[in-house]
Amino acid sequence: MRAVERCAFPVAGTTTCVVVGAGHAGLAVSRCLSERGIDHVVLERGEVANAWRRERWDSLRLLTPNWLSRLPGYRYQGTDPDGFMSMPEVIGFIDRYARAIAAPVYTGTRVTAVRPERDGYRVSTEHGDWRCRAVVIASGAFSVPVLPALAAAMPRDIECISARDYRRPDQLADGGVLVVGASATGLQLADEIRRSQRPVMLAVGEHVRMPRRYRGADIQRWLDAAGVLDERYDAVDDIARARRVPSPQLVGSVDGSTLDLNALAARGVELVGRVAGLRGRELQFSGSLRNVCALADLKQARLLETIDRWIDAAGTMPPGLMSCAPPQRPDPTRVRDAPRLRLDLGRGEIRTILWATGFRPDYSWLQVPVFDAKGRLRHDGGVVAAPGLYVMGLPFLRRRKSSFIHGAEDDARDLCAHLQEYLARGALRAQVA
Amino acid sequence: MSMQARAMDVDNGVNVAALLGAREALAATPEAARFQWRATSHWVNGTHSRATVRDFSGLGGEQAHRTSFTFEMDHPELFAATDQGATPVEYVLVGLAGCLSAGVAAVAQNRQIQLRSVKATVEGAMDIQGILGMDPDVRNGFDDVRVSFEIDANATREEVEALIAQSQKRSAVFDIIANPTNVNVTLA
Numbered sequence: 001m002r003a004v005e006r007c008a009f010p011v012a013g014t015t016t017c018v019v020v021g022a023g024h025a026g027l028a029v030s031r032c033l034s035e036r037g038i039d040h041v042v043l044e045r046g047e048v049a050n051a052w053r054r055e056r057w058d059s060l061r062l063l064t065p066n067w068l069s070r071l072p073g074y075r076y077q078g079t080d081p082d083g084f085m086s087m088p089e090v091i092g093f094i095d096r097y098a099r100a101i102a103a104p105v106y107t108g109t110r111v112t113a114v115r116p117e118r119d120g121y122r123v124s125t126e127h128g129d130w131r132c133r134a135v136v137i138a139s140g141a142f143s144v145p146v147l148p149a150l151a152a153a154m155p156r157d158i159e160c161i162s163a164r165d166y167r168r169p170d171q172l173a174d175g176g177v178l179v180v181g182a183s184a185t186g187l188q189l190a191d192e193i194r195r196s197q198r199p200v201m202l203a204v205g206e207h208v209r210m211p212r213r214y215r216g217a218d219i220q221r222w223l224d225a226a227g228v229l230d231e232r233y234d235a236v237d238d239i240a241r242a243r244r245v246p247s248p249q250l251v252g253s254v255d256g257s258t259l260d261l262n263a264l265a266a267r268g269v270e271l272v273g274r275v276a277g278l279r280g281r282e283l284q285f286s287g288s289l290r291n292v293c294a295l296a297d298l299k300q301a302r303l304l305e306t307i308d309r310w311i312d313a314a315g316t317m318p319p320g321l322m323s324c325a326p327p328q329r330p331d332p333t334r335v336r337d338a339p340r341l342r343l344d345l346g347r348g349e350i351r352t353i354l355w356a357t358g359f360r361p362d363y364s365w366l367q368v369p370v371f372d373a374k375g376r377l378r379h380d381g382g383v384v385a386a387p388g389l390y391v392m393g394l395p396f397l398r399r400r401k402s403s404f405i406h407g408a409e410d411d412a413r414d415l416c417a418h419l420q421e422y423l424a425r426g427a428l429r430a431q432v433a
Numbered sequence: 434m435s436m437q438a439r440a441m442d443v444d445n446g447v448n449v450a451a452l453l454g455a456r457e458a459l460a461a462t463p464e465a466a467r468f469q470w471r472a473t474s475h476w477v478n479g480t481h482s483r484a485t486v487r488d489f490s491g492l493g494g495e496q497a498h499r500t501s502f503t504f505e506m507d508h509p510e511l512f513a514a515t516d517q518g519a520t521p522v523e524y525v526l527v528g529l530a531g532c533l534s535a536g537v538a539a540v541a542q543n544r545q546i547q548l549r550s551v552k553a554t555v556e557g558a559m560d561i562q563g564i565l566g567m568d569p570d571v572r573n574g575f576d577d578v579r580v581s582f583e584i585d586a587n588a589t590r591e592e593v594e595a596l597i598a599q600s601q602k603r604s605a606v607f608d609i610i611a612n613p614t615n616v617n618v619t620l621a
Contacts, residue, residue, distance in 0.1 A: 043504045190440070224524065237568075241566070241569075244569055273613065273615075277613075277614050284612065284613050285613060286613050287613045287614045287615040287616045288616065290615070290616075290617055290618075291616070338615050339615060341612070341614070341615065342612075342613075374568075374570075
């Protein structure tokens with residue numbers, strides 16, 4: 001039987017560790033494994049930085065400034081440290097990194113299954129199987145759009161598109177657009193679609209408000225300096241909640257301007273509450289808009305107070321923060337007295353619904369019993385609940401910055417150290433046996 | 434029994450003539466139709482609060498109940514509370530039952546149907562993982578509300594079903610529960 005099995009599943013190779021995905025997180029892991037002399041391959045379904053190439057809208061820029069773009073042994077080399085990378089620039093940055101670290105990447109090699117095997121895993125791909133002791137999942141946190149159940153019941157004449165498939169406004173039908181979701185994605189898309197002269201409505205649930213610049217510097221400069229982004233997963237009260245926090249309402253704006261709900265409303269975007277229900281052809285919005293905006297205003301004020309306190313305590317400013325402006329507070333979010341609660345989808349006011357309601361990872365290929373009741377990976381700071389299995393790049397995996405490019409370095413170093421110890425324990429067991 | 438014969442005896446305690454008269458009067462002065470309902474609640478201790486209702490506005494002026502009514506709100510002992518009254522969500526069910534039942538009586542009167550008994554059993558299903566903040570996919574409020582009427586009346590089953598349908602169509606509380614409302618909570 002065993003011989004037959006081997007014939008049926010030809011082994012493409014044997015290695016110590018397989019890294020699934022050659023985005024910034026997988027490559028950061030590859031670099032750290034190489035530093036430790038751990039034999040590995042990086043399997044990539046498409047090309048290096050695949051999601052950045054194929055699953056993002058055209059105008060997207062990173063939410064973090066260039067000076068913050070760093071990976072293990074590599075940092076931004078360009079002439080515009082305060083700029084924000086466009087997608088071609090991100091792809092170039094990650095591509096150059098893959099070459100600089102000589103990562104052993106197999107492109108065009110989609111992983112179809114990972115199964116436990118004696119002393120490790122069998123990683124099946126379209127081009128044969130790999131056997132290995134350890135697997136690092138770095139296939140991305142933002143792979144599958146998460147849509148509310150009622151999305152499936154929308155009237156047929158309403159065009160529905162998710163943020164993953166959206167590229168640019170001219171892809172949409174003429175006429176009104178309802179953007180659902182007020183994270184960075186929803187705000188940016190509502191803004192650019194409104195600028196294409198279409199009427200835009202934005203459905204707003206709980207969100208995170210953040211000014212682009214504060215006290216004379218980019219907000220990321222303060223978050224970095226004050227260590228807010230380094231906060232560890234095992235130091236927060238409720239990590240499950242922290243991991244669910246939507247991305248802050250930021251845009252990588254060339255002119256440093258802030259994109260918030262007030263700015264959108266001033267440009268004619270109509271703000272409504274979160275999508276609460278669909279009754280026949282009538283879409284219903286929650287009456288909680290005022291409260292979710294108040295929550296976000298209060299939370300923003302607490303963040304800015306944290307920064308103010310840090311500045312007061314710091315005394316001397318780090319480089320780049322020499323001219324520290326006095327504290328100021330953004331205007332409260334303005335909400336109309338009685339936001340619209342209903343939208344008749346039959347009246348033609350809205351032709352398109354754009355779901356910017358978040359993403360989840362795709363683990364359909366992971367055939368290891370490591371999932372909780374809701375299909376989420378069970379892990380402790382990236383150490384998955386199966387020996388030798390690790391995950392990278394998820395929101396607040398180990399630190400608040402974990403899902404950002406600059407967040408990969410610390411996580412990759414931690415997890416590769418754990419992985420090396422795991423391998424050493426296995427080797428010791430083998431010697432004893 | 435003919436319609437005429439039935440009309441003579443029907444008395445559900447609803448003054449239909451007065452209601453229809455009010456509708457006529459309000460058609461001329463629609464601003465008088467704006468009502469504001471009020472409740473005042475004082476926290477007592479723990480999850481125990483005491484609410485009173487007395488005044489309201491409508492018909493173009495301040496109005497008041499005959500007397501003030503008091504409602505104790507608390508939670509059962511299994512919530513580590515003192516159980517001094519019904520839970521707030523039970524008051525919502527009470528409101529729905531009262532509103533639909535009043536509607537059934539009024540519509541029955543208007544349709545010349547004599548009611549002998551009307552019993553409403555209201556159930557609100559809730560997964561408390563929502564209010565405990567355990568699962569963001571679980572809503573805080575009811576995920577299902579069911580009302581079961583047992584009605585004894587001198588009417589066919591179809592006529593009684595039509596009463597129930599019409600009472601929902603004209604029910605304030607049914608609308609409040611079934612449809613979104615803007616809610617504005619401030620600190621005075």
